[in-house]
Amino acid sequence: MDEYRQMMKFLIRRLLVAIPTMFCIVLLVFSLVHATPGNPFQGEKALSPEVMKQLLHQYRLDLPVWQQFYLYIVDLLHGNFGPSYKFIGQSINGLIFPDYMGGFWVTMRLAIYAMIFTVPLGILFGCYAGLYRNTWFDRLVVMLNMFFSAVPTIVTGPLAVFLFAVILHLLPASGWGDGDFKHLFLPVTILTLAYMPTVAFVTRGSIIDVLNSNFIRTARAKGLPTRAIIFKHAIRPTLIPVVSLLGPMFAGVLVGAIVTEQVFALPGLGILTTNGATNRDYNLVLGITIFGSFLTIAFNFFVDILYFFLDPKIKQ
Amino acid sequence: MPILEVKNLNVSFKTIDGVVQAVNNVSFNVEHGEVLGIVGESGSGKSQSVLAIMGLLASNATVTGSIKFLGQELVGVNTKALNKVRGNKLSIIFQDPMTSLNPYLTIKSQMTEVLMLHKGMSKHDAVIESIRMLDFVGIPEAKERIGLYPHEFSGGMRQRVMIAMALLCRPELLIADEPTTALDVTVQAQILKILRDLQTEFKMSIILITHDMGVVANACDRVNVMYAGQLMESGSLDNIFYEPQHPYTQALLASIPSLEHEVERLATIPGEPPNLLALPDGCVFQGRCHKVHQECKGGDVVVQDFGAGRFMKCNLMQNLTNGINQGITSNVVVN
Amino acid sequence: MVFSKRIKETLGVPKAKGFWQNAFRRFSHNKLAMVSLIIILLLALLCVIVPMLSQYSYSQPDFTGSLQTPNLKHLFGTDGLGRDLYVRSFIGGRITFEIAFAATVVVLLIGVLYGSIAGFMGGKIDSLMMRFVDVLYGVPFLFFSILLLTLFGQSLMLSFVAIAAISWLDMSRVVRGQTLSLKQKEFVEAAVIAGVGKWKIIIRHIIPNLMGVVVVYAALVVPNMIVLSAVLSFFGLGVMEPMTSWGLLISDGSQNMDSWWLLLFPAMLMTITLLAFAFVVNGLRDALDPR
Numbered sequence: 001m002d003e004y005r006q007m008m009k010f011l012i013r014r015l016l017v018a019i020p021t022m023f024c025i026v027l028l029v030f031s032l033v034h035a036t037p038g039n040p041f042q043g044e045k046a047l048s049p050e051v052m053k054q055l056l057h058q059y060r061l062d063l064p065v066w067q068q069f070y071l072y073i074v075d076l077l078h079g080n081f082g083p084s085y086k087f088i089g090q091s092i093n094g095l096i097f098p099d100y101m102g103g104f105w106v107t108m109r110l111a112i113y114a115m116i117f118t119v120p121l122g123i124l125f126g127c128y129a130g131l132y133r134n135t136w137f138d139r140l141v142v143m144l145n146m147f148f149s150a151v152p153t154i155v156t157g158p159l160a161v162f163l164f165a166v167i168l169h170l171l172p173a174s175g176w177g178d179g180d181f182k183h184l185f186l187p188v189t190i191l192t193l194a195y196m197p198t199v200a201f202v203t204r205g206s207i208i209d210v211l212n213s214n215f216i217r218t219a220r221a222k223g224l225p226t227r228a229i230i231f232k233h234a235i236r237p238t239l240i241p242v243v244s245l246l247g248p249m250f251a252g253v254l255v256g257a258i259v260t261e262q263v264f265a266l267p268g269l270g271i272l273t274t275n276g277a278t279n280r281d282y283n284l285v286l287g288i289t290i291f292g293s294f295l296t297i298a299f300n301f302f303v304d305i306l307y308f309f310l311d312p313k314i315k316q
Numbered sequence: 317m318p319i320l321e322v323k324n325l326n327v328s329f330k331t332i333d334g335v336v337q338a339v340n341n342v343s344f345n346v347e348h349g350e351v352l353g354i355v356g357e358s359g360s361g362k363s364q365s366v367l368a369i370m371g372l373l374a375s376n377a378t379v380t381g382s383i384k385f386l387g388q389e390l391v392g393v394n395t396k397a398l399n400k401v402r403g404n405k406l407s408i409i410f411q412d413p414m415t416s417l418n419p420y421l422t423i424k425s426q427m428t429e430v431l432m433l434h435k436g437m438s439k440h441d442a443v444i445e446s447i448r449m450l451d452f453v454g455i456p457e458a459k460e461r462i463g464l465y466p467h468e469f470s471g472g473m474r475q476r477v478m479i480a481m482a483l484l485c486r487p488e489l490l491i492a493d494e495p496t497t498a499l500d501v502t503v504q505a506q507i508l509k510i511l512r513d514l515q516t517e518f519k520m521s522i523i524l525i526t527h528d529m530g531v532v533a534n535a536c537d538r539v540n541v542m543y544a545g546q547l548m549e550s551g552s553l554d555n556i557f558y559e560p561q562h563p564y565t566q567a568l569l570a571s572i573p574s575l576e577h578e579v580e581r582l583a584t585i586p587g588e589p590p591n592l593l594a595l596p597d598g599c600v601f602q603g604r605c606h607k608v609h610q611e612c613k614g615g616d617v618v619v620q621d622f623g624a625g626r627f628m629k630c631n632l633m634q635n636l637t638n639g640i641n642q643g644i645t646s647n648v649v650v651n
Numbered sequence: 652m653v654f655s656k657r658i659k660e661t662l663g664v665p666k667a668k669g670f671w672q673n674a675f676r677r678f679s680h681n682k683l684a685m686v687s688l689i690i691i692l693l694l695a696l697l698c699v700i701v702p703m704l705s706q707y708s709y710s711q712p713d714f715t716g717s718l719q720t721p722n723l724k725h726l727f728g729t730d731g732l733g734r735d736l737y738v739r740s741f742i743g744g745r746i747t748f749e750i751a752f753a754a755t756v757v758v759l760l761i762g763v764l765y766g767s768i769a770g771f772m773g774g775k776i777d778s779l780m781m782r783f784v785d786v787l788y789g790v791p792f793l794f795f796s797i798l799l800l801t802l803f804g805q806s807l808m809l810s811f812v813a814i815a816a817i818s819w820l821d822m823s824r825v826v827r828g829q830t831l832s833l834k835q836k837e838f839v840e841a842a843v844i845a846g847v848g849k850w851k852i853i854i855r856h857i858i859p860n861l862m863g864v865v866v867v868y869a870a871l872v873v874p875n876m877i878v879l880s881a882v883l884s885f886f887g888l889g890v891m892e893p894m895t896s897w898g899l900l901i902s903d904g905s906q907n908m909d910s911w912w913l914l915l916f917p918a919m920l921m922t923i924t925l926l927a928f929a930f931v932v933n934g935l936r937d938a939l940d941p942r
Contacts, residue, residue: 024786029798036802150929152878154885154898155918158905162915166908173908214415221370221410222430222481223403226395232429236420255793262885263905273794274886277801285801289794297789312420312465 007308014304018297025293030072033282034065041085059083059283081287086279092287095272104291106176106268110257111250113184114191118253122196123242126203131230133208145201148193153256157190157263174265187264191256195249202245207238236310243306250299254292317387318345319489319521320369325381327364327373327545336592338364340545340600341381345625346489351515351522353536353553355529355568359589361545362525366491370408371398386488404434407482411494413474417466423450423477424462430484449480453510472503476510483514490515491523496531508535529572533557538625541565544590544600549628561620562628563605599631607632674863677938684934687927694924698745707735709742710893718910728912730903740917743895744924750811750889750896751876757815758872762822763865767857769823770830771849781827784820792817796879800888807890814879822868829864830857863939870935874928881921897921 041047041055056062060071075082081092096103129141148156164186165173177183210216211234219233261270269288276284327339339361346352354362367373369383369390383390385406390398402408410416418426427449428442437445443462450458453476466474475495482490492511496504512535515522524535532539532553539556541549541564549562560566570583587604590596596603599612611631621627679685702709707725713733721728727736769780799813833839833856842852881898883889890896897917904914 021786021789024783025789028786029790029795032798033802146929147926150874150925151922152882152925154878154882154901155921155925158901158908158914159918161905162908162911166911214410214412215418217372218410218416218478219418220372221402221408222433223399223401224429224433225399228429228433233418233421237418251791255791258793259882259885270886273797277797278887280801282801285794285798289790289798292791292794293789296791300789310420313467 010308011305014301018301022294022297025297026073026076026290027069029286029289029293030069031065033286034068036282059085076290081291082283084281085283086276086281087284092284095284096269096287096291101176101179102267103272104269106266107254107257107261107270109179110184110187110191110260110266110268111253113188114195114253114257115250117188117192118196118199118249119246121192122199123203123239125196126200126242127207127230127238129200130204130207130211138204141197141200141204144193145197148197153190153194153260154263156193157186157260160186160190161264176266187260187266190263191253191260194256195253199242199245199249203238203242206241207234210234210237213237240307240310243303243310246306247296247300247303250303251292251296254295318347319386320346320523321382321384322365322369323382323384325365325368325383326379327361327368328378329374330376330378331593334593337595338377338545338592339368340595342542342545342547343381344540344547344550346521346523348488349515349519349521350537351512351524351535353532353539354523354525354542355527355532355539356542357527357589359544359592360542362542363493364545365542366408366493366523366525370402370406370491371395372408403430403482404485405488406491407485407487407489408491408493409475409478409482409495412498413471413478414498416478417474419466422463422465423469427462427477427481427484430481434485446480446484449484450477452483452514453477453480454506455480472499472506475499475503475507479507479510479514483518486518487520489521489523491525493525494527495524497526497528504531511535529568541568544595545592546600546629548601548630551622551626551628552624555626561622561632562630563607563632564601565628567604567606599629670863674938678934681934681937683930684938687930687934690923690927691931694744694920694927695748698741698748701741702738702745705735705738707738709734709738709895720910721912727916728910730913731907731910736900736912736916739895740897740900740920743890743897743900743917744920746890746894746896747877747880747898750807750880751873753808754811754815754818754876755869755872757812758819758822758876759865759869761816762819762868763826763858763861765819766823766826767830767853767861770827771834771853771857773831773834777827781824784823787817787820790817793879793882796883797886797888800883810889811876811880815876818872818875818879822865822872825864825868826861829861833857833860867932867935867939870928870932874925874932877921877925877928 041052047055053062060068063071072082079093081096084090084092084095087095097105125137125141129135129138132138161173164171171182171186175183216229216233219229224233258268258270258273260266261268262274265271273285273288275281276288322345323343325339325342326337329336329338342361342365344352354365356362364373364377368377368379369385371390373379379391381391385401388401390401417423424443424446427446428437428439431437431442431445432439435442447458447462450462455461455473455476461469466477469477479495490511495511496507499507508531511522511524514520522535524531526532536553538552539550540547541556541562543564549556549560549565556565557569560569564585567583567585571585585604590600590603597614599605599608599617602608602612605612609631617629618631619627619629620633711734713729715733716725716729717731717733719725719729719733725735725737727740729735730739765780769777772780795817796814799817800810803810803813839852839856842856847855877897880889880896881901884896884898885902890899892899897920900917901914901921904910904917907913
């Protein structure tokens, strides 16, 4: 009961931070977009003043900015990102969450697959490297971290495609196919390789620190077998820095998934963002940015809850 | 038979700069029911020698010699055999109670696991026994507080928890590695009293490591004086305090502030301990000894055994006349 | 003057000269970092002189000699329009470096000022300023960059200045933390007691002593900006034809994998540069920020 109340208090406190943050983000990007001179319909083939006026009215762009903002927030609270300026007649919701396999569904699939491999394998490899320091495996973890945190997916991705698709003819070079193993193998692997070594490296450093700590010495002095020392005493403190890595990493994987989509020509949020950017569909880019921010903040919130269960000191 | 027999113990560490000789050919015994103090400055090897007994040295350490606990050899045995002894018949408490308890587990979980492991108790019985032990070391409301985490206790209270945890299996020998150094002076006295009380209650032996001669005077029966990894002098508390023979022991005692005599300046020992990477030839104390002479600067140092467990490692010949010993009974040359 | 010098000595104001000499000595003993630094300088030099000295133009198509495999006349081969890839790789490198350095300068300016002011002022101002940083952290960085490029797309440099204007978050956090610890130091306290103005303390005492961390971070920002500019090229944003950048070349190369040289040479140059920067950052961290 006490535990439950503590947790509710903690959650509410976190929510009181998360909600204003989200509001500020919306305010910031919204004003950035609307402070830009001109409107989205200029620059293309010249439109007659009547048509322009009609368009502005249709998209509420003739209202004062604060009113537009108010209406935008109201729409957002209803889960509505508004209309697209360029894909005539389409809503941004329809573009981000289409009825077919595309948009966010592709990106989410990719990100989730990558996280499924990244986190458990990263922790496992990191623990193993930290427990068996200075072995070849340990050195490999350190080297892979060095390489993949320096060289991004836009370099490793095309190189992998070149090797496995063009030279070895093992896998298709690009496309979603029907989401089958052969089409997803390379994108998921490249995305996993971009983030897993970091998780492994952080875990490795963390477990090395923990095993050198005084309380592990106490556990050894009590005569506990090695297994109990690692699984009961060492694993929680080892995971704490890893968990704090997960929040920013989720944002990283989400963005990484979009970049990977560009490399492998997958029909996800990436292509949508490109279309929005090159067609200067402000509302679409705005919607995707806000949606991405929402996911990031939501995931950080989730990580905070994890923290609550891992670290007893946070409860106070 | 002594509870613990340490013979020719050597501990060295491989480091980037070379081999550090932390403990150098140390031999001593701990008898049943006695409190043995080991004093020395930091770096004198006092902590490393007991960590060697517990098998808790860092992974770059090499141990040679013999450590026999209740007749069982501890040097070179595997972790599994060691784990049957430590936490059970042989326990240790550490200097820093703030970091020596696992901050992520409750006191209950950290205490009961010892009893469940070594005594095969059920969780229920282990909790009852743990609470009893916490009561014993003077933790108020132990029944409620056993479910708390270490950060919810003060430093002195945490050290009590550490002591309670170490005593759960009624060890034959408790090692206390500077148990009061990190604590306030008033708390220090309480902790020492608890140790003393428990020692008579449980009839166990204690090795008390400290750099504080005051703590030694309060708590110990016998004293080993260590310097630069070597045992310099050993004897009963009275021997060491009232008739110290070794120049180092004498210097240590002279540096204790006294309430009876007014002194203008507190005596200090000039100079610094030798570099453990490159010990000098001859006596390790030669650089700071005011009675140093030529033969101290090379060759072996004489170990003078005065009998009754009293000896010192020094070339100065002493004739003890107070009747404990009839002069020098034997000269044993080590190294 | 003499008086202030004496104060400096007694209060233990860090002697800047010795610090940098030590740092340089430690860095120069790190072979990997030194070699990497030389490689970076060499590449930068090539990026300047190759386009200047080459007989080929990076922009002029030559349809008679398109898609040549690497040969003695065209070391890296030619692209689909017959342009020399060797020249294009290095002009692309020049643009990439220019963007990265310009952005880094902006990041440094904003990050150091913002962080040191927040850290030094403390209290309400500090927490307000840091809340703002937290808000910006909530926006996925790439989306924000794309948004900015969509808005400022006409001017490449302006876009990157805008992107840099949102990339200083890490820098400001690090600088703030460092400032907080500097604030406790005796020489800053002494300056406060002596009645030296806040701004003067920030500029004279705080910022010079931050330089160690700042140099490490700057070396980290440059490769990040190189990567970002390349990633944006994959989204069709940033550098436009006929001008090129490493990102654009790799993007083109990945569309034409049958002509392997179009991908491999730019990818190789970029990999080498990024790894070299990673080793330099490691070396700088060990040399300047011994923790």
